[in-house]
Amino acid sequence: MITVDNINHSFLIGRKGKETNVPVLKRISFSVRQGEIVSIVGRSGSGKSTLLHILAGFLKPDSGEIRVKDTVTSTFSEQQSAQFRLENFGFIFQNFQLMPGLTAFENVELPLKLTGMNRHTRKDKVNKLMQQVGLTAVQDHYPNELSGGQQQRVSIARALITDPPIIFADEPTGSLDSETELEVLQLIQTLNKTLGITFVIITHDDEVAHKADRMYRMHDGILTEEGVPHAV
Known part of the structure; x- marks a missing residue:
């Protein structure tokens, strides 16, 4: 599904005329198979968020x-990347x-409005999904x-x-307590299994990373595979 081959990336920092080139990603190569949950774990500043922005075309x-x-x-x-995203x-x-300023229902509906889908079709689609993720009772809440x-x-x-x-x-799950974190991770695993969606999870938390099918670790811009996590 995703193949990354020898990616390098640097940022310029400092005042104009005195910039320093700082490598952020160094020779990154890895792959993500269709239907997998893959986690990339690393401390703040390790380069994992930069890698995500590159994968997404930002x-x-x-x-x-x-x-x-x-x-x-x-x-x-940029236009091609936006359309592909x-x-x-x-x-x-x-x-x-x-x-x-939008209800839960309206927040979920918004991307469909941007695609031009007609009102009846998108309302039906959102209703079904809200039920699937357990939000029907609060869909009118802000x-x-x-x-x-x-x-x-x-x-x-x-x-x-x-x-x-x-x-x-x-x-x-960075803004959630441990009990809610587990609920969200279980929801991601359920959606992965039932819908076959491929997930790439960026995290600093080893416990979250171990919920994936495969785990990579990012350190100082270098990515290494740690294989199949032991936790389930």
């Missing part, structure tokens, strides 16, 4: 190649990034009326609503 690598579904995406223009990727964020776990479920539903084959989750 950043271009300095060198190397990325293939998604047999399509080379690392050479896309819309059609293939969903995103789950640590801070949920919900629209505070984000500030929901618990952290409920807000993350809304975020997950919003990521799923356009039927993307791949979901990138950036610290998806």
Whole structure:
């Protein structure tokens, strides 16, 4: 599903004329198979979020190649990347990034509005998904009326609503307590098994990383595979 071949990336820091080139990703190569949950674990500053932004097409690598579904995406223009993201990727964020003036239902519905889907079809689609992720009882609530776990479920539903084959989750449980974290991770595993969606989870938490089918560790811009986690 995703193949990364020898990716390198650096950032320029410092004042103009006195910039320093700081390597962030160094010779990154790995793959993600269709239907897998893959975790990338590392401390803050290790380069894992930069890697996610490159995989999603928000950043271009300095060198190397990325293939998604047999399509080379690392050479896309900004417009091509935006269209490819819309059609293939969903995103789950640590801070949920919900629209505070919209209900849970309306937050999930929003991506379908952007695709131009007619009102009747999108209402039916959202209703079915809200039931699937256990949000029917609170679908008319606003984000500030929901618990952290409920807000993350809304975020997950919003990521799923356009039927993307791949979901990138950036610290998806970072704002949750341990009990709610487990509930969200179990939901991700259930959706992976029932819908066959490929998940790439970025995290600093080894316990979260061990819920994946395969785990990679990022340290100082270098990625190493740690194989199949022992935890289930």
